[in-house]
Amino acid sequence: MSGIGILIPIALLLGLSGLAAFMWSLSSGQFDDLEGAGERILIDDEPK
């Protein structure tokens, strides 16, 4: 039973960190251009 005392806070903390990451990515504009983000992978950064 004492396992619950450790596992529940861990579960909640993991969930909260996921939520925090989502909030951060949303406010830093990473959801503004979903199509573009997918295409940008294909751009070569190296100068030709």
Place this chain on the structure above:
Amino acid sequence: MTAVIEHSEFSLPGVRCAACIAKIEEGLGHVPGVHSARVNLTAKRVAIDHEAVVDVPTLRSALDALGFAAEPVVVQNDDIAHRLESRRLLKALGVAGFAAMNIMLLSVSVWSGADGATRQLFHWLSAMIAMPTVAYAGQPFFRSAWSALRRGRTNMDVPISIGVLLATALSLFETITGGAHAYFDGAVSLIFFLLAGRFLDSAMRDRARDGAGALMRAMTPGGTVLLTGGKTEWRTADDITPGMVLLVSAGERFAADGRVEEGSSAVDRSLITGESRAEPVEPGAAVIAGSLNLTGPLTVRVTATGSDTTIAGMARLMEAAGQGRSRYVRIADRAARYYAPAVHTLAAASFIGWMIAGAGWHASLLIAVAVLIVTCPCALGLAVPVAQVVASGALMRRGLLVKDGSALERLAEADRVCFDKTGTLTLGRPEVVNLEALDTIERNAALALARASNHPLSRSLARALAQEGAEAANVTDLREIAGQGMEGQVEGRRARLGRPDWVGASVPGGEMLSCAFAIDGSPPRLIRFADRLRPDADEAVARMKHMAMEPVILSGDRREAVAAIAGQVHVSAMVGMTPAQKVETVNRLTQAGHRVLMVGDGLNDGPALAAGHVSIAPSSASDVGQNAADIVFLGDSLLPVPVAVAAAHRTMRIVRQNFALAIGYNILAVPLALLGMVTPLIAAIAMSTSSIIVVANALRLTRCAR
């Protein structure tokens, strides 16, 4: 660095891949004065941070040089507000999703038999998660419910808010007193489901708005101003004041109302009057903001700007005409009018009934709350948005952008359709009628001349010639003679393309849309242009008639021009109408009990588009037309119009089915709740099943736009 940083946005309908993004961002980086450029592929826009010395035309020509047609975009506060609203909903959805998952996890252990101290602990944990969540993620519903209540009305958000708040408060009480049942999971997952529906709705409309805005901004955001001392500067429309002198080159639109001081040209006023014939202007003639300067450069003294222009007057007329539509009550809210009082009466009655039966106030209140939770319009709240999102997605793939949430509802009710002529039934751009007048050598020479000019007739001619397989001849001494045409030397002979009288051709009776071409040594050829009917216009109109929508043409054009078109599509027409008369006609039909679908494009249709019960505009429409319309269709064909009507009918059928499903579920669940047999487990199962059924039914609409 002391340079002032400015921010400009351009719409780029042409970007579609990674290579385009790289090309634009790298290419703009090399333009001196540009600090950074970022392409947004979803919105098809590029945002540029640059020093104040780099002006909009420079950036535009830089983009042109990279091979992308760009239109400067005025960033509207409206757009930003909508975007923020979507983002707020997404944040609330994230919070509600996190909370719903964790509370559900705790609830599952309670349902599977946790009791005593463990159950207490889990209830408390749920309460700690649920209460901030309800306070944060529930706000969109509370705000909307409150604003409805304050005006003495009720909408779907009122029972939602009351249900969520009561369930949370009662569960908290149960937790404090150590009771067996807590409804935190029900309250939070209710918010999650409903937010999902609302976010989908809002995101879909944002996307449609982006698309419509990015297609074409026909209104000029600014113009070139002649300063004292002979310098010129590009200014935005807001910074132009009466008394200034504007330089307007051929092919450019006027940024303000004014009077011609120098030069002579022809002006295309179709945006305002719907008249397809170009009008000649001389010094002293008045020109209107938004109309297109066709042949020669003009110097214009500005007489009115901003809200004083003819266009702005039209916008006011439109606003007045659109007031009827803002009173439209959406079907979900109409349902809520009957639903909300019924639910509240039922809950109150069950409380009183159990009190009389002697169950004690605690048990009675518990049952009343169970009734509220079970009847909470979760499926009802999803029934309309999900169906509309799925249908709009299907329409978007078919090239129709639905801009307004209630557009499909209103479109399904329409029983009359009014068409504009120029730009709506027709393509609204000049097409060559008699290409066969030119032989091969002449075609090649004409292509070389036409290619070099920006005049709409030249561009149309160049396009037609290129399609016919002409190859541009070698031309030397190529030059454009303002207000007349193009001249050059082809194999030692002088070639001219331009105004018929300048080239030396005679124009039979009043034909304005024509130009002439001549090579020394052969007779001049007259090239005629006409506005062509949209492809499939005939079939589209026939389909509308088949759907019992009586069509009529409302045109501002001349009788002869309209009669030809009306005859081709077999529709009666009213000609020579001013914008105000169009509105009057629409209003008269409305008063006779009809619901009018207005299909139009020009600025002159703007007020009528706003006055109609619902309106559709082609993507080639003026900015005003696109803004006023509920739905915008892409491409040349007119078929999307009947497709949209058919899809709207199907959507409303699905919505009604969804209502029946949601209410049917309530009819099954309410007796259980009234008898006090609904535990949190049963409520959770019932709620998710009904939501899933409603969503699954709505998914049948993915193929509604065939």
